[in-house]
Amino acid sequence: MRTAPDSPEESMHVSITRPSTPEEALALLRGARSELGTPIADLVVTDEHLTTAFANRNRRPEWVWTADRDGRTAGRVAGWGAPANDQPWILDFFDLGEEPDRVDVMTALLRRATADLRAGGLEQVELNLFPPAGWRDDPPPALPDLLAAAKAAGFEILVTRRRFRWTPAAGLPSVRDGLRFEPVSGPDDPVLADAYLRTFQGSLDAHTRRSLRTRDAAELAAEELADMVNYAGPVDGWRVAYDAGGALVGLVTGNPGAKVFTGYVGVVPEQRGHGYARELLAWMTTWQAEHGAEKVVGETDDENVPMRRAFEAVGFEEESARIDLVG
Ligand SMILES: CC(C)(COP(=O)(O)OP(=O)(O)OC[C@H]1O[C@@H](n2cnc3c(N)ncnc32)[C@H](O)[C@@H]1OP(=O)(O)O)[C@@H](O)C(=O)NCCC(=O)NCCS
Incomplete structure (x- = not known):
């Protein structure tokens, strides 16, 4: 007789890891893709950015969650914050991966990240997505997937903004x-x-x-x-x-x-x-x-x-x- 799976992740055949050292975090995040196609979204997944951010404590191992399925990386999420703060300001790093159920995997990652951050004392978790300026008329395919995962994980849009340079x-x-x-x-x-x-x-x-x-x-x-x-x-x-x-x-x-x-x-x-x-x-x-x-x-x-x-x-x-x- 089969027993019921212990957690939603188990039933999806993914295991979620929260690394314990910056080196482990860097290894888990390496090679991620943002898929949103904007300078800031593309920057945060680069090795150069991540190495500096972990060294400066703007990123921390405990603000990283990665999903593994049969040895493949199925999705990743990470946060960003101030060096002196215990909690991140935002979650801003999202790699949807390539699994057919990637929206569900991202939902599980966001649920886990939210639960962990709340347990650590963060009252409200904020996600920042950086799509192209014309996202309403012509969204990159990853955007509806990310929004669907965020909504399924209990998030709602607070505000939409513009980034200028x-x-x-x-x-x-x-x-x-x-x-x-x-x-x-x-x-x-x-x-x-x-x-x-x-x-x-x-x-x-x-x-x-x-x-x-x-x-x-x-x-x-x-x-x-x-x-x-x-x-x-x-x-x-x-x-x-x-x-x-x-x-x-x-x-x-x-x-x-x-x-x-x-x-x-x-x-x-x-x-x-x-x-x-x-x-x-x-x-x-x-x-x-x-x-x-x-x-x-x-x-x-x-x-x-x-x-x-x-x-x-x-x-x-x-x-x-x-x-x-x-x-
Ligand atoms: C955004 C802000 C700096 C703009 O102030 P400002 O330089 O006085 O704005 P402008 O002179 O260009 O105003 C243009 C029009 O918008 C109106 N306006 C400006 N700020 C307004 C506000 N907060 N609420 C309602 N109307 C506002 C002005 O009265 C003016 O109306 P008019 O054309 O009928 O005379 C000001 O609203 C503010 O300090 N807001 C709070 C802080 C903020 O949001 N900063 C930006 C975040 S980075």
Whole structure:
């Protein structure tokens, strides 16, 4: 008499491994394919990226799950986070593999990853997919498979976003006279923290709005600014801006280097509608260009039309999209 399989994975004839060392993780992830065909999705599966990310602790063995079937790799998932954090920010690495039931295998991987991360104390797990800009009309075949697996594993779309890039070929943006830009002393600078907090009001950003439903705004601001150092720091180029009358306009963050990020652009509610987002972004992009930027990347929600227009006005072009799912 056959006994019932112990777990869904067993009934699918896959076993899921969570490696215990960076070397083991690298060996398990080597040779993965993203199939989404965008610069960021293709980058995260490269050996070069993975080796650096494990060395920097942006990736960890315990944030990797791989499915094995009869000695073949049937699918892989991995997360990304800050070196000092115990939990990843996002799961961003997905290899669907080539098995005929790959959607089910990915579902099992995502279920297992979610259960493990929740057991470790992460309240909500977020997946970021990076499909091409035209994904709604012309999705790469892997996208419906990934979305189906995510939905079957209990995830739903929080927001769809656009990813923009500026390169020196676009030319340096002009910066209008009249704004004064002041440096900040650190992510906990009270002037910066106050400016950041004030930009939450009336925000069009889905992540901000969702967090504010359950979090104290000042606490959230402090935590997010501390986190921002990990992807848009150090704070050398972070600025708070004032208008000609000395009133606070907003803030902008970003990092120096060859491949860099626009961290955040925010205008306080009473100053909105004067195109200041464009000016803040133009200032930061110029600063980054002067500090050797060959590529600056920034993202915003599809619904955040003023921010999208600011990217376009500064000479950014759309590089890809992003679909954020939470579960
Ligand atoms: C996105 C943001 C920086 C744009 O501010 P801005 O530079 O004042 O925007 P613009 O001057 O280009 O505004 C264009 C239009 O959008 C409107 N607008 C700007 N921000 C708005 C908001 N949050 N809610 C509703 N309408 C807004 C303006 O009033 C203006 O309307 P009008 O054309 O009828 O006069 C600002 O909304 C903000 O700080 N939001 C919170 C932070 C954020 O989302 N940052 C981007 C994430 S990286």
